[in-house]
Amino acid sequence: MPGASSWSFREEDFKRITGLLGGLLRETNVRSLLLVDRAGQIVANVGEAPQFDTQAFASLTAADFSANDQLAKMIGEHEFSSLFHQGEKESMYLADVARRVILVALFDSRTTLGLVRLKVKSAVEELTQLFEEMFNRAGTEAPKIEGFGGKEAEDEIDKLFGD
Amino acid sequence: MSMINYASREINCKLVYYGPGLGGKTTNLEHVYGKVSPNTRGKMISLATETERTLFFDFLPVDLGTIRGFKTRFHLYTVPGQVYYNASRKLILKGVDGIVFVADSQLERMEANIESMQNLYDNMAEYGYDLTKIPFAVQYNKRDLPNASPIKDLQEALNPGWQVTDAARQQVLPDPNFPGEFLVKQLPTGEWVERAPTHEAVAVQGDGVFETLKTVSKLVLKTLG
Numbered sequence: 001m002p003g004a005s006s007w008s009f010r011e012e013d014f015k016r017i018t019g020l021l022g023g024l025l026r027e028t029n030v031r032s033l034l035l036v037d038r039a040g041q042i043v044a045n046v047g048e049a050p051q052f053d054t055q056a057f058a059s060l061t062a063a064d065f066s067a068n069d070q071l072a073k074m075i076g077e078h079e080f081s082s083l084f085h086q087g088e089k090e091s092m093y094l095a096d097v098a099r100r101v102i103l104v105a106l107f108d109s110r111t112t113l114g115l116v117r118l119k120v121k122s123a124v125e126e127l128t129q130l131f132e133e134m135f136n137r138a139g140t141e142a143p144k145i146e147g148f149g150g151k152e153a154e155d156e157i158d159k160l161f162g163d
Numbered sequence: 164m165s166m167i168n169y170a171s172r173e174i175n176c177k178l179v180y181y182g183p184g185l186g187g188k189t190t191n192l193e194h195v196y197g198k199v200s201p202n203t204r205g206k207m208i209s210l211a212t213e214t215e216r217t218l219f220f221d222f223l224p225v226d227l228g229t230i231r232g233f234k235t236r237f238h239l240y241t242v243p244g245q246v247y248y249n250a251s252r253k254l255i256l257k258g259v260d261g262i263v264f265v266a267d268s269q270l271e272r273m274e275a276n277i278e279s280m281q282n283l284y285d286n287m288a289e290y291g292y293d294l295t296k297i298p299f300a301v302q303y304n305k306r307d308l309p310n311a312s313p314i315k316d317l318q319e320a321l322n323p324g325w326q327v328t329d330a331a332r333q334q335v336l337p338d339p340n341f342p343g344e345f346l347v348k349q350l351p352t353g354e355w356v357e358r359a360p361t362h363e364a365v366a367v368q369g370d371g372v373f374e375t376l377k378t379v380s381k382l383v384l385k386t387l388g
Contacts, residue, residue: 008166008167008168008169009167009168009169010169011169011170014168014170015170037166038257038258039177040177040222040238041166041177041238053205055205055206055224056206056208056222056224059208059220059224059238059240060208060222063210066254067219067254144388145167145174145231145233145387145388148230148231148384148385148388150388153230153384153388154385156230156231157230157380157384157385160230161381
């Protein structure tokens with residue numbers, strides 16, 4: 001699609017991402033790690049399966065980050081590369097990855113903000129490299145799905161809408 | 164920014180409902196939420212003021228079904244319509260795959276419609292998106308009100324058409340929703356123009372809501388081919 005930059009990832013990308021997040025999870029002892037794209041879609045989740053609606057969470061995360069980006073610009077900063085929301089028991093730490101995705105760490109008193117911040121920082125560097133490779137490979141063209149332009153796909157689309 | 168996950172065979176697309184304040188964007192989402200089976204939709208999130216005016220956005224994920232073995236999910240968003248909230252409105256357009264412009268048919272809202280349409284073009288342009296090239300549908304809402312403008316006037320003001328330069332698209336395309344009208348046609352001057360597909364609606368009663376969603380969803384899915 002012209003303008004909007006789409007992207008897709010393959011099974012091996014997914015394995016590398018979840019492998020990296022799995023390592024971070026063990027090092028930090030956080031409850032759960034989520035990767036969310038800037039348009040509000042959930043990319044990956046490791047650790048405890050969240051008890052909340054992850055899609056709603058992803059859309060709010062993206063909005064939270066976007067709103068904070070604008071606030072950063074207003075005070076003369078280029079961006080806030082990370083955000084921290086502190087709760088009584090549960091807290092969350094959010095970090096930007098390659099300006100395209102957001103890494104979210106959900107944690108409680110079993111770990112500390114200092115450790116999370118430190119480990120997330122190095123994980124973000126690795127993730128950034130990984131995502132940049134993916135984006136470079138994909139180029140700026142919108143991903144296409146084989147067979148999606150054909151008559152059969154159109155019939156399936158029509159059927160979904162009860163035509 | 165449709166996201167295709169080959170590992171889980173999922174496609175996620177983002178649709179944004181745009182338009183002037185109190186035009187019925189949230190009502191469109193509420194109707195979809197109420198009608199779709201709870202198995203195929205997620206929770207609806209509304210970031211609204213105490214008086215139920217949209218402050219940031221409404222969000223509703225809907226599973227459409229499986230196409231070519233891919234589970235397709237649409238994320239529906241609305242923007243705050245009030246002029247005042249442009250900063251947050253613009254943020255919601257990030258990564259959009261398809262747009263529905265919900266116009267308020269009432270005569271006295273014509274100026275607000277025009278202003279909002281202009282604002283949509285401007286905000287899209289700031290992201291480098293071209294509204295004439297992405298899936299886009301217009302809904303004329305509140306058709307049941309006595310002060311509703313004629314469709315012809317709304318079309319002239321809000322959807323006059325844009326020039327088609329791509330020779331492959333220069334073919335007469337009838338408008339399936341308005342017999343005798345055309346989505347793509349040649350003007351007497353020889354110039355080809357295209358209009359966004361439109362629907363009439365009474366969103367509070369659900370009329371035209373799914374028809375509009377269907378039109379824009381189909382356009383989005385076709386871009387993946």
